Amino acid sequence: MEELRVLVPYILRGLSVTLEVTGVALGIGLFFGAILAILRVYGGDILSRILTVYTSILRALPHILLLLVIYFLIARIVNLSPFWAGSLSLGIISSAYQAEIIRGAILAVPRGQMMAARSIGMPRFKAILKVILPQAFRHAIPPWSNEAAIVIKDSSLVYVLGVPEILRQAQYYSAREYQPFLAYVTVAVIYFLLTFTTNRGLDALEKRIRIPGF
Amino acid sequence: MDLWTYLQIALPRIWGGLIITFQVSGVCLLIGLLIGFPAALARVYGPKWLRWLVTGYIEIIRGTPVLVQLFLIYYGLPQFGITLSAYMSAYIAIGMNSGAYQAEYFRGAIQAISGGQMMAARSIGMTPLQAIRHVIIPQAFRFAIPAWSNEVVAMIKISSIVYLIAVPEMLYIAKELMAKYYNPFQTYFTVGAVYLIIIGILTILLNRLEQALVIPGMDVAKRGG
Amino acid sequence: MPQTKKEIVKVEDLHKRYGKEEVLRGISMEVDEGEVVILVGPSGTGKSTLLRCINQLTRPDSKKVWVNGIDLTNPKTDIDKARQHIGMVFQDFNLFNHLTALDNVMLGLTQVLNMDKETARQKAMAELDRVGLCNKFMNYPGQLSGGQKQRVAIARSLAMEPIVMLFDEPTSALDPELIGEVLVVMKDLAMAGMTMICVTHEIGFARDVSTRIVFMEHGDIVEQGTPKKMLSNPDLPRTKQFLGKISDLH
Numbered sequence: 001m002e003e004l005r006v007l008v009p010y011i012l013r014g015l016s017v018t019l020e021v022t023g024v025a026l027g028i029g030l031f032f033g034a035i036l037a038i039l040r041v042y043g044g045d046i047l048s049r050i051l052t053v054y055t056s057i058l059r060a061l062p063h064i065l066l067l068l069v070i071y072f073l074i075a076r077i078v079n080l081s082p083f084w085a086g087s088l089s090l091g092i093i094s095s096a097y098q099a100e101i102i103r104g105a106i107l108a109v110p111r112g113q114m115m116a117a118r119s120i121g122m123p124r125f126k127a128i129l130k131v132i133l134p135q136a137f138r139h140a141i142p143p144w145s146n147e148a149a150i151v152i153k154d155s156s157l158v159y160v161l162g163v164p165e166i167l168r169q170a171q172y173y174s175a176r177e178y179q180p181f182l183a184y185v186t187v188a189v190i191y192f193l194l195t196f197t198t199n200r201g202l203d204a205l206e207k208r209i210r211i212p213g214f
Numbered sequence: 215m216d217l218w219t220y221l222q223i224a225l226p227r228i229w230g231g232l233i234i235t236f237q238v239s240g241v242c243l244l245i246g247l248l249i250g251f252p253a254a255l256a257r258v259y260g261p262k263w264l265r266w267l268v269t270g271y272i273e274i275i276r277g278t279p280v281l282v283q284l285f286l287i288y289y290g291l292p293q294f295g296i297t298l299s300a301y302m303s304a305y306i307a308i309g310m311n312s313g314a315y316q317a318e319y320f321r322g323a324i325q326a327i328s329g330g331q332m333m334a335a336r337s338i339g340m341t342p343l344q345a346i347r348h349v350i351i352p353q354a355f356r357f358a359i360p361a362w363s364n365e366v367v368a369m370i371k372i373s374s375i376v377y378l379i380a381v382p383e384m385l386y387i388a389k390e391l392m393a394k395y396y397n398p399f400q401t402y403f404t405v406g407a408v409y410l411i412i413i414g415i416l417t418i419l420l421n422r423l424e425q426a427l428v429i430p431g432m433d434v435a436k437r438g439g
Numbered sequence: 440m441p442q443t444k445k446e447i448v449k450v451e452d453l454h455k456r457y458g459k460e461e462v463l464r465g466i467s468m469e470v471d472e473g474e475v476v477i478l479v480g481p482s483g484t485g486k487s488t489l490l491r492c493i494n495q496l497t498r499p500d501s502k503k504v505w506v507n508g509i510d511l512t513n514p515k516t517d518i519d520k521a522r523q524h525i526g527m528v529f530q531d532f533n534l535f536n537h538l539t540a541l542d543n544v545m546l547g548l549t550q551v552l553n554m555d556k557e558t559a560r561q562k563a564m565a566e567l568d569r570v571g572l573c574n575k576f577m578n579y580p581g582q583l584s585g586g587q588k589q590r591v592a593i594a595r596s597l598a599m600e601p602i603v604m605l606f607d608e609p610t611s612a613l614d615p616e617l618i619g620e621v622l623v624v625m626k627d628l629a630m631a632g633m634t635m636i637c638v639t640h641e642i643g644f645a646r647d648v649s650t651r652i653v654f655m656e657h658g659d660i661v662e663q664g665t666p667k668k669m670l671s672n673p674d675l676p677r678t679k680q681f682l683g684k685i686s687d688l689h
Contacts, residue, residue: 060367060413061406062374065385069402112533115496116592120547120599121523130550134537153279160378167282174289181290184282192277211537213581 003179011186014169021087021155028091033098041106058096064157066093071161086158094151105140145202149195166190220400224391231387239369241305246312254320275314281375283307288379304376323357356427363420367413444471447603447634452502455488462488464658475629477645478638480655486638490605494525507602526596530608532588534580540591541576544598566594570624586617590624606637642685646670654678
């Protein structure tokens, strides 16, 4: 259709923003999520409980509410662009879920692995780095693949902050050209392709680094 | 104004929003169940073309944001002359969304039970249909309860996006209050607290239900948070 | 002239409690250089716990553990450094699943002893050869049989050049036909003069190789003595009863 030739490029202009928001959010989520997870597993009782409350609250609230709250809180203190406020918020939210994923992956590594590492004189930190995490990494890939898809989809929420990602583009377009259905279908297709390739890609990665015989 | 006075004004209105939140979540959950369970059965026991169709539906829904699905129905359909109210759009979009996820939980439950139980049922002379009806389905339901209670919590969270199409659930009420009283901090804090309390209570109730009903030693993968 | 044997491990009045259960009730013991001590007894009587207290993988509630003269129960002691000289072999092998056999043996050398890769590699291959597995060096644990896994585990500990080796039921998780290959390695080790403390049910091994058998029950040492004495003519009837039973089975 004629429409598509105008519509698709217009919407695709927001694609780089969508990818950037997703990338930043996943990155922040991974970094803080890993720290949270390691602290929860190895950090002792009190710290573990405090962090559990923290992550539970983040996972109990609607994402869009958290987005608005964090944006508002940050806008009061620091002048961040909507892009950074949105990405940061999604990153903080994702870190709570990723913490759970990474924690589960670490706990899936048999207890004996730590014992064996300590028994040859390895300090705890090194054992975590060289023995536990490499194995936990492999356990974490399937649920992380799921989380990556979720963040890709959540990036659509930042449109409420005015970030010019693909959903925003679709809205602008349908306001002007009165082809809302086509616009939203296009956006849906783009999201689908993004989540599809991400899942397939991570599946392939999982197969490649699979430990033989395990 | 101070928090206490504000709460006295705001809470009754937030309560109204909470009712709508429950209403939307509840209806969507139900629609999701009515779509999801048959879809799961179709994926496990259906003919190839049906399995293919259902899997396609599930993959597409799970691969796209629920917000886009909502807008597609609310803003997109009028282009073809189908204009639905905000409520109806919400029910259909989010209901279908939930249906896809519920289909996966039930599929997991059915597949986990199916092998051995089906063999046992057939070996005493039951037809496949009888087996499904009397042996598989009752167990599948109870097997999927932990995952399903996760979906209940997820629905409460997701239902908040309908504020964008002016359905007066909690977040919408919050926005109205903020517009009137210029106190985002207090409002968000209050609404956030209400969400936490509700979800906390729900989680406890659902856990009790789980313990009363569930078959010990079994669990199915959940939505992802 | 009498040679004073060097005391490698000394354990003094060890107590350990798990909840209500007291698993070690004041165990005291000394092991000299070159001794091969076998701990036997019914399951759950604290034998494994005692072993893990020696290298502090389990911290005892009270009193002391010395290895090579160093007090390991002293919080100031660098326990990681001490563990470099104590080897431990586990019932479940606990090989590092994400590494090949060679890498398993090398990891301690490169990461703990800070050896350069090439030296570590050569030493690791030598140790694998010692346990008869140099042809399996690039296999992952998941690709090895139980007996092979345990031998790699032994090589891993030996590479660190320990002064004492602790074996925690090393053959209990193995199929009967695979037990032999592990016992052969352990026997060679004993013959070469390694100080060993083993928790095991393998009475044949105890009879042939050990210098002392210690019978434990309910967290206490019931009786200990040379294999000859313990197996044919122990002081206490309970000892005779227990050792007789497992002697019959093996």
